[in-house]
Amino acid sequence: GENVEQHPSTLSVQEGDSAVIKCTYSDSASNYFPWYKQELGKRPQLIIDIRSNVGEKKDQRIAVTLNKTAKHFSLHITETQPEDSAVYFCAANRGEYGNKLVFGAGTILRVKS
Amino acid sequence: GAVVSQHPSRVICKSGTSVKIECRSLDFQATTMFWYRQFPKQSLMLMATSNEGSKATYEQGVEKDKFLINHASLTLSTLTVTSAHPEDSSFYICSARFWRSYNEQFFGPGTRLTVL
Numbered sequence: 001g002e003n004v005e006q007h008p009s010t011l012s013v014q015e016g017d018s019a020v021i022k023c024t025y026s027d028s029a030s031n032y033f034p035w036y037k038q039e040l041g042k043r044p045q046l047i048i049d050i051r052s053n054v055g056e057k058k059d060q061r062i063a064v065t066l067n068k069t070a071k072h073f074s075l076h077i078t079e080t081q082p083e084d085s086a087v088y089f090c091a092a093n094r095g096e097y098g099n100k101l102v103f104g105a106g107t108i109l110r111v112k113s
Numbered sequence: 114g115a116v117v118s119q120h121p122s123r124v125i126c127k128s129g130t131s132v133k134i135e136c137r138s139l140d141f142q143a144t145t146m147f148w149y150r151q152f153p154k155q156s157l158m159l160m161a162t163s164n165e166g167s168k169a170t171y172e173q174g175v176e177k178d179k180f181l182i183n184h185a186s187l188t189l190s191t192l193t194v195t196s197a198h199p200e201d202s203s204f205y206i207c208s209a210r211f212w213r214s215y216n217e218q219f220f221g222p223g224t225r226l227t228v229l
Contacts, residue, residue, distance in 0.1 A: 032216040043220040
């Protein structure tokens with residue numbers, strides 16, 4: 001089955017710097033890769049997603065890149081702000097209909113002001 | 114749009130009792146609903162997938178007789194934790210998708226279950 005690995009587990013950056021979180025997946029059939037931000041005790045919030053037919057997607061300060069050959073995808077946050085501090089999860093779809101998600105272990109991002 | 118609610122948000126119960134958690138899609142009809150469990154400082158683990166009117170599909174290692182799922186309508190799924198024990202204490206989160214949402218899932222706010 002699908003396995004998603006996420007690195008690093010924790011990441012501290014100075015406000016204004018960039019943050020990069022990387023994930024690898026194992027199932028070549030996966031074609032949907034969302035990224036979620038989760039604050040303590042809250043629901044995961046979708047911040048950006050990418051499908052396998054594109055290599056990069058950007059939304060203001062957030063971008064995701066996908067390398068299907070290498071089976072890895074990355075989240076890039078530029079000009080980080082204290083409110084970006086949270087846990088970030090990557091995920092990849094799997095299953096007979098591709099509608100299930102397998103999540104990475106998560107990255108705790110701390111933005112220091 | 115695409116709002117999912119959960120009730121209750123928090124529940125504390127005694128060991129041996131059963132607890133029911135409701136998940137509702139408020140402004141769309143959910144073709145599929147998913148139930149996740151999240152232990153402190155861990156990731157979301159899929160427990161089961163349910164479609165309206167059919168039996169839920171449980172992930173490996175999840176006891177279907179302990180975690181009863183009923184997907185009674187296109188907007189409501191319930192998870193019942195039967196004979197709860199302290200090790201069942203966790204954050205339970207549901208999500209839902211609809212036929213035009215591709216693979217995007219919309220998450221509920223979660224239910225914090227504490228079993229004493």
